Amino acid sequence: MENLYTFALVGSVVFVILKFLESKYYLKQQVPLKTYIRDSLLVYITIVASHYLSEQFNPIQKAFSSPHVFTNNPDF
Known part of the structure; x- marks a missing residue:
């Protein structure tokens, strides 16, 4: 579960960096x-x-999921 929060934090940081670069260089507005x-x-x-x-x-x-069923002839 701790890995989930780290993954979410990294994802949001990457999003902020990309959003900042978009607003600074593409949209050119503050x-x-x-x-x-x-x-x-x-x-x-x-x-x-x-x-x-x-x-x-x-x-x-x-x-x-498909059930595990024995389909061969019985050994007895």
Whole structure:
């Protein structure tokens, strides 16, 4: 679980860096720091929530797997 939070933190930091570069070089306008923080927090929460939801639906995926059945002739 600790790895999840590190992954989410790295993802949000990469997002902020890319967003900063986009606003500085592509859009060429100043964006307030508050906007960067809000967007990075939103990305962080989204990554954690999507991992949580995928873990919740994981038993459903296992339930639909094919059953292990013995199909050969019996040895007795």
